[in-house]
Amino acid sequence: METRYTIIKNKKELKKLIACCKATGYACCDYETNAEPIYNKSFKPTILSVSWMPGFGASIPLDHFETKDYTSPGWNWKKMLRKFGEEVIENYEITKVAWNWKFDDQINQKYQIFYRGTCLDGMLAKYLLNEEKPNDLKSMVRRYLPEYGNYEKQDAFDKIPWDKKELDPLCHYGCQDTDYTLRLMVFFEKKLIDLGLYSTFRNLIMSASRVLTSVEKNGLYLDREFNNQLLETYKPKIDAARQAIYDLPRVKKFEKKYNQEKIDKYIQSIEAELEELDYNDPKDKRKIVSREQKISNIKAGIFTTKKEQELIRPINLGSPVDLPALMYSEEGFHFEVIKNNESGKPSTDEETLTNLRLTVKKPDSPKAIFLDRLLELRGLEKMYKTYIEGWNEKVQDDDRLHGRFLIHGTTSGRLSSAEPNAQQIPKTSVDPNIKLQLKAPKGTLYIASDFSQAELRIMAHLSGDETYLNAFNSGQDPHLAIAATKYHIPYEEALKIYEDENHPEHKIWKVRRKQAKQIAFGLIYGIGAKLLAVKLSDPKSGIIVTPEEAQKEMDIFFGQHPKLKTFLKKQEKFLRKNGHLVSLFGRKRRLPQIYSNDKGEEAYALRLALNFPCQSAASDMCLFGSILIYYLMRQGKLPSTKSVCLVHDANYQITKPENINIWSIYEMWQIYRNPLTKPYFGFQIDDLDMEMDFVIGRSMAEELPFIPGYDYRKMLEPDFSVEKYMEEHKKYKHIKIKEYPKIFKKEIERYKEDYEKKIH
Numbered sequence: 001m002e003t004r005y006t007i008i009k010n011k012k013e014l015k016k017l018i019a020c021c022k023a024t025g026y027a028c029c030d031y032e033t034n035a036e037p038i039y040n041k042s043f044k045p046t047i048l049s050v051s052w053m054p055g056f057g058a059s060i061p062l063d064h065f066e067t068k069d070y071t072s073p074g075w076n077w078k079k080m081l082r083k084f085g086e087e088v089i090e091n092y093e094i095t096k097v098a099w100n101w102k103f104d105d106q107i108n109q110k111y112q113i114f115y116r117g118t119c120l121d122g123m124l125a126k127y128l129l130n131e132e133k134p135n136d137l138k139s140m141v142r143r144y145l146p147e148y149g150n151y152e153k154q155d156a157f158d159k160i161p162w163d164k165k166e167l168d169p170l171c172h173y174g175c176q177d178t179d180y181t182l183r184l185m186v187f188f189e190k191k192l193i194d195l196g197l198y199s200t201f202r203n204l205i206m207s208a209s210r211v212l213t214s215v216e217k218n219g220l221y222l223d224r225e226f227n228n229q230l231l232e233t234y235k236p237k238i239d240a241a242r243q244a245i246y247d248l249p250r251v252k253k254f255e256k257k258y259n260q261e262k263i264d265k266y267i268q269s270i271e272a273e274l275e276e277l278d279y280n281d282p283k284d285k286r287k288i289v290s291r292e293q294k295i296s297n298i299k300a301g302i303f304t305t306k307k308e309q310e311l312i313r314p315i316n317l318g319s320p321v322d323l324p325a326l327m328y329s330e331e332g333f334h335f336e337v338i339k340n341n342e343s344g345k346p347s348t349d350e351e352t353l354t355n356l357r358l359t360v361k362k363p364d365s366p367k368a369i370f371l372d373r374l375l376e377l378r379g380l381e382k383m384y385k386t387y388i389e390g391w392n393e394k395v396q397d398d399d400r401l402h403g404r405f406l407i408h409g410t411t412s413g414r415l416s417s418a419e420p421n422a423q424q425i426p427k428t429s430v431d432p433n434i435k436l437q438l439k440a441p442k443g444t445l446y447i448a449s450d451f452s453q454a455e456l457r458i459m460a461h462l463s464g465d466e467t468y469l470n471a472f473n474s475g476q477d478p479h480l481a482i483a484a485t486k487y488h489i490p491y492e493e494a495l496k497i498y499e500d501e502n503h504p505e506h507k508i509w510k511v512r513r514k515q516a517k518q519i520a521f522g523l524i525y526g527i528g529a530k531l532l533a534v535k536l537s538d539p540k541s542g543i544i545v546t547p548e549e550a551q552k553e554m555d556i557f558f559g560q561h562p563k564l565k566t567f568l569k570k571q572e573k574f575l576r577k578n579g580h581l582v583s584l585f586g587r588k589r590r591l592p593q594i595y596s597n598d599k600g601e602e603a604y605a606l607r608l609a610l611n612f613p614c615q616s617a618a619s620d621m622c623l624f625g626s627i628l629i630y631y632l633m634r635q636g637k638l639p640s641t642k643s644v645c646l647v648h649d650a651n652y653q654i655t656k657p658e659n660i661n662i663w664s665i666y667e668m669w670q671i672y673r674n675p676l677t678k679p680y681f682g683f684q685i686d687d688l689d690m691e692m693d694f695v696i697g698r699s700m701a702e703e704l705p706f707i708p709g710y711d712y713r714k715m716l717e718p719d720f721s722v723e724k725y726m727e728e729h730k731k732y733k734h735i736k737i738k739e740y741p742k743i744f745k746k747e748i749e750r751y752k753e754d755y756e757k758k759i760h
Contacts, residue, residue: 001055005175007168008060010072014080017060018087020052027052027088028097028182031107032174035162038106039219039396045107047167048081049174050088051182057175060084066167078111085113092117099123099137099181102213102404109217122181124205125188127408128197131589135408141180144187151176200586203680204620205407207627211643212405212415214630218642218654219400220422220700223439227392230433234384241377246314248373250366254332255315258325262311263298270295317377323348333367335359350378357539372540383426387434394420401438405646412608413587413616414648415623422645428701435701444654445696445715447641448703449668451649452691453478454618455524458584461685462613463567467560472688475736479517480509485560487512511543519557523564524614526607529554564610571609581609583616585624585681621690622649625672632671636759639664645700652700657712662744663751665694665706669737692737705729708744 021027028051036043046064051057061067062077096119142149192198277284316322326332339347360368409416417423460468471478484494518535529551536545581589593601639659645652673689695703
């Protein structure tokens with residue numbers, strides 16, 4: 001059935017549309033816009049299309065350049081949108097349907113429309129049914145409604161810019177979008193119910209969509225002044241790092257020879273042209289003189305044209321021609337080719353550089369210095385292009401970065417992020433300037449809730465491994481505990497050495513703990529011996545671990561943790577029988593590769609047998625805890641905070657300083673450490689806690705540990721001292737959050753009572 005559509009022209013027709021939605025109990029909505037970012041002043045919603053039953057749709061003209069040509073005199077699109085919003089989108093009795101509802105809902109909220117009742121996102125339903133891409137509407141129409149496939153290409157509609165599309169074809173397109181979305185969602189909803197996925201969809205996925213809509217809307221405030229300073233200061237840093245490579249003796253020597261070869265080749269090409277000319281022909285006389293002069297100039301070191309200047313330029317360290325020649329030729333560093341790129345030529349990507357560095361054992365050798373400096377240059381360039389220049393280009397008119405947090409972005413169930421990617425913001429230890437750009441807005445502070453070793457805790461729970469369970473439940477550092485067991489030293493003794501920077505074996509135990517950590521996470525991520533060798537090595541310190549040594553470490557680890565191996569075998573057995581894995585929250589990871597004749601594909605599926613259940617559930621623990629806290633705050637049961645960034649196992653919020661106290665921190669910790677999952681997902685983790693750390697800061701870079709009883713308004717005062725704050729923290733650092741009710745009972749009750757009085 002083709003989509004029958006109409007354009008709403010007056011208030012009377014709008015009332016009919018509202019009545020249709022009320023009669024069926026459905027409103028599938030989709031905005032079209034001028035393709036400008038939502039929080040820029042130039043943003044315009046052009047139409048809102050609505051379907052209330054399959055086969056039908058109506059479009060409400062909004063801020064479109066042809067709206068006046070189609071609507072009755074006096075049409076006020078903002079009032080009409082508000083009326084529809086009040087009677088349909090804010091109506092509990094009407095089920096809202098959309099494809100990527102987070103986008104449409106942010107536009108609703110921009111015009112003070114806040115949805116109530118049930119909302120079903122077709123894109124997220126499809127994702128839960130099949131986590132593999134594609135997840136876009138057009139692909140699903142081609143798959144499930146093939147007779148309407150490529151509808152967006154009719155009359156070259158897709159070639160016209162969004163702000164230039166005429167109203168009638170735009171409305172036709174918009175109504176097709178909502179019609180097909182509604183048809184697909186009706187189909188998907190039944191599938192979700194039949195497959196036992198509906199509880200996960202409603203209680204986790206759609207609830208997360210609501211929270212992440214708020215996160216995207218709140219955005220990350222960018223200090224534009226500081227960002228502009230970095231734009232200027234990083235260019236000299238990058239130039240200096242590049243020059244440090246150019247100044248290396250072997251690079252200088254190579255460049256001289258490399259450029260001379262280009263000059264010789266160029267002269268040969270001119271000489272070949274001269275051989276084609278006739279010295280006795282007057283017509284060629286001018287050409288001959290010109291070419292002879294060129295050769296003479298070049299031999300004299302005079303390079304005039306742009307082409308000639310190219311012959312003597314420095315080596316381009318980003319060139320797919322220059323850099324491989326420098327790295328792999330005999331005249332250059334003559335590295336062994338360990339990987340080819342897609343073109344079949346020697347690779348120069350970061351992974352290759354890192355692996356090559358592991359082949360050079362002497363930190364002060366020319367090869368080691370070259371690779372270290374090249375990696376440093378790459379790091380600076382990435383910081384600049386992605387997090388300084390990139391953020392400068394993406395910040396919107398409200399001085400915020402409104403990234404997209406994608407529920408459907410990974411096959412593992414972890415969140416991903418884009419425009420910008422907030423999941424991969426470098427740690428302060430890597431480059432403190434990056435997070436320092438993300439200031440808390442005036443009068444507020446950052447509060448970050450960060451899960452401690454979430455994936456390892458899930459692994460311990462799922463496998464029942466006593467070593468990890470005991471370490472977590474006794475408050476030990478699990479990596480140090482594993483290292484202590486391996487080297488037959490009591491944990492307390494190892495901890496004493498590890499915490500004492502002046503102890504002669506301090507550095508040794510730092511390495512041992514790091515290696516235990518890398519092995520554990522290597523197990524979770526399913527990495528092989530080759531990659532684990534990279535993780536265990538520290539070339540600058542002269543520590544090089546071979547793949548054979550890494551494999552031996554893995555074998556020892558499995559020998560010491562038999563329950564992990566047993567769990568892995570159970571996962572493999574389930575996977576081979578069913579072709580998929582299931583997480584604690586009910587997500588499925590379909591892995592037909594387990595049945596492949598290709599050993600590489602089969603190995604990939606097996607690697608995920610432990611990786612998926614740990615990684616997915618750990619991420620969902622943070623996500624579901626954030627959902628519970630979000631709704632408690634909306635109900636006025638907790639002080640108001642605004643989430644601005646959700647990473648895999650951390651929630652960054654901004655709030656007024658008076659909302660940061662023993663009671664609010666303890667309440668959030670209580671929820672996060674063991675979210676109430678049993679009624680919604682059928683499981684509860686009772687053998688350990690999902691421990692959290694809380695840090696406070698005036699920017700995302702400042703991560704000061706929480707101090708019970710501290711007046712956080714002081715942090716906003718001009719004379720605030722980090723040194724004094726940390727001195728104060730020493731008095732309380734031994735107190736764990738779970739002990740707060742016992743030690744600070746009166747203070748907790750007072751904060752709670754004060755808050756309840758305030759809201760009532």
